[in-house]
Amino acid sequence: MTGVRVRGCTVAFGGLRAIDDLTLDIPANAVTALIGPNGSGKSTFVNMVSGQIPPRGGQVLLDTDAVTGLRPDRIVHKGLARTYQVPRVPKELTIDEVISVPLLYARSDRPLPGGARSAADLARYCGLRPEVTTRCGRLSVSDLRRLEIARALACRPRVLLLDESMAGLSLEDTDQVIGLVRDIHASGVTVVVIEHVMRIIARLCSHAIVLNQGRLLAEGPPPQVLTMASVREAYLGKGFTL
Amino acid sequence: MNRSLLTRLGLYAAIAAPSMLLVATDQPFLIQVAIGTLISAILALAWDILSRTGQVSLGHAAFFGIGGYGSALLTPVLGPVLGWAAGILLCGLVAVLLGAVTLRLRRLYFTIATLSFSLSIQVLILVTPGLTGGSTGIMPPVIAGGSPPLQLLFVTGCLVVAAGVSDVFLGRRFRPAFFMIRNNPELAAASGVPVTRLKILAFAVSGMVAGLAGSCYCGLYGYVIPDDVFTTNWNVLPLAVTVLGGMDTTLGPIVGAVVLRLLEELARQAVGGVGYQVVYGAVIILFIVGLPEGLAGLGRVVLRRFRPPGEGTRIKARLAS
Amino acid sequence: MTTAVIQAVLLALSMAALYAAVAAGLTLTVGVTRIINFAHGEFVMLGAFLTYWLYTRFGLSPWFGMAASGVALAILSAAVYRGFLARVLKQDEHNQLLATLGLSILILNLAIIAWSPDPRVMQAPPLLPTLNLGGVTVPGNNIAVALVGLILFVAMYAIRNYTRYGTQMRFASDDPTLAAHAGINVDRVFELSFVIGGAAAGVSGGLVALVLYVQPTIGVDLVIRAFAIIALGGLGNIPGALIGSAILALTEGLTSTFVPQGGSWGFGIAFVILLLVLVVRPSGLFGKQAHP
Numbered sequence: 001m002t003g004v005r006v007r008g009c010t011v012a013f014g015g016l017r018a019i020d021d022l023t024l025d026i027p028a029n030a031v032t033a034l035i036g037p038n039g040s041g042k043s044t045f046v047n048m049v050s051g052q053i054p055p056r057g058g059q060v061l062l063d064t065d066a067v068t069g070l071r072p073d074r075i076v077h078k079g080l081a082r083t084y085q086v087p088r089v090p091k092e093l094t095i096d097e098v099i100s101v102p103l104l105y106a107r108s109d110r111p112l113p114g115g116a117r118s119a120a121d122l123a124r125y126c127g128l129r130p131e132v133t134t135r136c137g138r139l140s141v142s143d144l145r146r147l148e149i150a151r152a153l154a155c156r157p158r159v160l161l162l163d164e165s166m167a168g169l170s171l172e173d174t175d176q177v178i179g180l181v182r183d184i185h186a187s188g189v190t191v192v193v194i195e196h197v198m199r200i201i202a203r204l205c206s207h208a209i210v211l212n213q214g215r216l217l218a219e220g221p222p223p224q225v226l227t228m229a230s231v232r233e234a235y236l237g238k239g240f241t242l
Numbered sequence: 243m244n245r246s247l248l249t250r251l252g253l254y255a256a257i258a259a260p261s262m263l264l265v266a267t268d269q270p271f272l273i274q275v276a277i278g279t280l281i282s283a284i285l286a287l288a289w290d291i292l293s294r295t296g297q298v299s300l301g302h303a304a305f306f307g308i309g310g311y312g313s314a315l316l317t318p319v320l321g322p323v324l325g326w327a328a329g330i331l332l333c334g335l336v337a338v339l340l341g342a343v344t345l346r347l348r349r350l351y352f353t354i355a356t357l358s359f360s361l362s363i364q365v366l367i368l369v370t371p372g373l374t375g376g377s378t379g380i381m382p383p384v385i386a387g388g389s390p391p392l393q394l395l396f397v398t399g400c401l402v403v404a405a406g407v408s409d410v411f412l413g414r415r416f417r418p419a420f421f422m423i424r425n426n427p428e429l430a431a432a433s434g435v436p437v438t439r440l441k442i443l444a445f446a447v448s449g450m451v452a453g454l455a456g457s458c459y460c461g462l463y464g465y466v467i468p469d470d471v472f473t474t475n476w477n478v479l480p481l482a483v484t485v486l487g488g489m490d491t492t493l494g495p496i497v498g499a500v501v502l503r504l505l506e507e508l509a510r511q512a513v514g515g516v517g518y519q520v521v522y523g524a525v526i527i528l529f530i531v532g533l534p535e536g537l538a539g540l541g542r543v544v545l546r547r548f549r550p551p552g553e554g555t556r557i558k559a560r561l562a563s
Numbered sequence: 564m565t566t567a568v569i570q571a572v573l574l575a576l577s578m579a580a581l582y583a584a585v586a587a588g589l590t591l592t593v594g595v596t597r598i599i600n601f602a603h604g605e606f607v608m609l610g611a612f613l614t615y616w617l618y619t620r621f622g623l624s625p626w627f628g629m630a631a632s633g634v635a636l637a638i639l640s641a642a643v644y645r646g647f648l649a650r651v652l653k654q655d656e657h658n659q660l661l662a663t664l665g666l667s668i669l670i671l672n673l674a675i676i677a678w679s680p681d682p683r684v685m686q687a688p689p690l691l692p693t694l695n696l697g698g699v700t701v702p703g704n705n706i707a708v709a710l711v712g713l714i715l716f717v718a719m720y721a722i723r724n725y726t727r728y729g730t731q732m733r734f735a736s737d738d739p740t741l742a743a744h745a746g747i748n749v750d751r752v753f754e755l756s757f758v759i760g761g762a763a764a765g766v767s768g769g770l771v772a773l774v775l776y777v778q779p780t781i782g783v784d785l786v787i788r789a790f791a792i793i794a795l796g797g798l799g800n801i802p803g804a805l806i807g808s809a810i811l812a813l814t815e816g817l818t819s820t821f822v823p824q825g826g827s828w829g830f831g832i833a834f835v836i837l838l839l840v841l842v843v844r845p846s847g848l849f850g851k852q853a854h855p
Binding site for chain 2: 051052077081097098100104151
Binding site: 353359 | 832835838
């Protein structure tokens with residue numbers, strides 16, 4: 001079974017091809033790492049798959065459903081949710097209200113993970129300590145990251161794309177989020193993480209996909225992929241941490 | 243749910259009570275002032291509903307005028323109830339079209355486009371004298387047989403309806419989604435919100451509520467010329483009233499309308515008929531500098547200061563420490 | 564018939580130069596600060612009154628009046644910016660909008676109280692000789708307006724594109740945060756753009772006194788046109804404003820001349836054109852188009 005298939009997709013900004021005739025498969029029911037040096041097209045990949053920037057050609061399939069060219073909210077209904085690296089939520093809304101938006105609008109019969117039934121359950125599931133009536137303007141960065149994951153989970157996704165959800169978190173917070181991602185995966189959600197820190201990838205992911213200049217450079221189990229000569233070369237001098 | 247419904251009904255009663263009082267006292271001047279104030283409150287509520295999706299309009303005079311002209315011209319054909327309904331629906335339809343056209347426009351372009359739209363509509367009236375009377379205006383059927391106390395009751399009813407509509411869009415289903423669209427439309431779409439549809443819905447509802455205000459206004463005296471309803475004053479007023487009263491609330495625009503009208507009447511006494519609007523300008527500037535979140539923002543600060551911390555929060559604070 | 568058309572076109576073009584003068588200052592300010600400055604119209608109105616008073620009271624030439632208005636409005640703009648608008652820059656869009664509307668309403672009504680709402684006409688002798696081209700005559704004042712308008716316009720363009728401050732303005736408008744990190748005093752640049760915009764408003768006020776009437780509400784009429792013009796041309800795009808002015812002045816002028824009773828609504832047609840343009844090009848004719 002396949003989580004996401006990408007077939008011959010291209011996204012170009014002016015003359016620059018951020019995604020260049022890309023074809024790849026993301027396996028279902030796995031935690032896949034999407035890695036690559038800066039500017040390799042990772043963020044564009046997420047924007048493309050989630051419908052924010054539709055590809056110029058090719059096809060994106062969610063399992064067997066074609067989602068190419070659908071509006072982002074339609075793609076959410078089909079079962080693909082994403083998080084944003086820098087979550088900009090309205091600061092006057094409460095935790096509860098933010099999570100309630102997808103609960104109200106992304107209707108589907110898929111269950112919420114961890115047996116959650118409400119926004120408060122999801123907040124707790126994602127390790128949000130403040131009261132659900134807390135306004136987002138008063139949340140810390142790590143709580144905003146957790147809220148962003150909770151918001152994405154409230155979309156009841158089959159496939160969840162996490163865009164650097166652990167960047168800038170303390171070691172302790174990172175461990176908690178790793179635990180959370182494992183739980184989400186265990187509840188049957190296909191997870192894709194975009195990450196820079198190789199230590200996290202080695203601990204969390206069973207599969208890795210490397211992009212370079214908008215193309216697929218390598219894929220396979222993380223330990224093998226990370227030691228490949230071509231991957232090391234692409235990263236050289238780009239702050240490669242192992 | 244039941245409690246919040248009770249609170250809301252209490253609020254509507256509180257909105258309606260002063261009007262009842264005025265009707266009872268039978269003061270013709272005060273009743274006229276009250277009618278005007280409530281009409282601007284309805285228009286401001288309409289503006290606020292739209293602004294909750296981040297669409298800052300400077301063209302609501304268009305809907306105000308279309309509503310007034312629409313219901314005035316359709317009432318003789320369809321009767322008062324259907325005529326008003328059709329006039330207001332026409333506003334909704336025009337609002338959907340304008341919403342679709344301005345959907346892709348960013349900030350300043352949106353504002354300029356809405357302003358241009360209201361000027362264009364005025365031109366449309368002027369070039370179709372056969373249908374709309376052109377610059378000579380029209381004679382709409384008067385509301386409530388022209389009796390000011392009854393008109394005040396009617397307009398109060400319309401304001402309560404507008405407040406109810408505003409509250410629906412401040413409810414759980416729309417408020418968070420609207421604010422998310424305003425603040426970060428991509429995040430809203432990534433949360434499954436049909437952004438375009440909701441923005442156009444807000445436009446349609448806002449246009450219809452503004453049309454209701456215009457219908458009330460045109461039905462007051464039985465005579466209206468284009469300059470009465472399409473003047474830029476009706477474009478600026480809802481913005482001023484809402485920002486002064488407090489955005490994103492139902493009470494804010496209503497309180498703002500009352501306060502602004504009060505100041506206007508005081509100024510008319512002090513300065514006289516010409517140039518009394520100087521007070522508008524001064525009040526707006528003072529508010530923007532001193533109270534950028536309006537009276538509602540001031541109210542929130544005062545409440546926070548005087549409300550003792552609840553028992554529940556204190557216990558939790560101890561647990562956390 | 565042809566002479567009438569040429570005559571109307573020439574007069575419309577001199578109006579276009581006037582509009583361009585008003586719009587060029589405005590688009591410079593708006594392009595940098597992203598604030599819709601409605602009070603720009605009142606600055607123009609004040610410039611018109613100053614030029615008018617200087618001529619009628621002291622017999623000073625309108626040439627001098629224009630220059631004096633430019634200086635006076637530059638000073639007033641600096642005061643308004645420091646005392647008021649600088650505080651508004653960090654507030655939400657609707658507050659910014661209301662702030663400049665409030666300022667506009669305040670100045671307009673003060674002018675009405677001080678000088679009455681009645682229109683005045685400055686009956687100064689023409690600044691330049693009347694041009695006569697085989698039956699087509701263009702009054703000298705219209706030629707003066709066209710000349711000064713174009714000079715003002717070119718000056719705005721040159722300031723923005725060929726001076727150190729202009730470079731800083733463009734930088735500060737693209738990304739204020741980054742510009743601040745690069746050592747640019749963004750507040751100072753914003754103020755400067757206001758001051759230059761104000762000076763342009765003052766000079767164009769002098770032009771208004773030459774060919775139109777002097778009246779408190781003249782600023783409102785002009786600023787609404789100026790907004791349509793800069794949206795047509797693309798916000799912050801100075802050459803775009805020139806094209807926008809020509810489109811607006813020609814539609815307006817030709818409708819008023821050749822359509823029966825077109826005078827009362829001729830300018831409305833321009834707004835219909837603006838809406839149509841924005842449907843096709845959401846950032847105006849020459850504005851940078853955003854990513855879809």
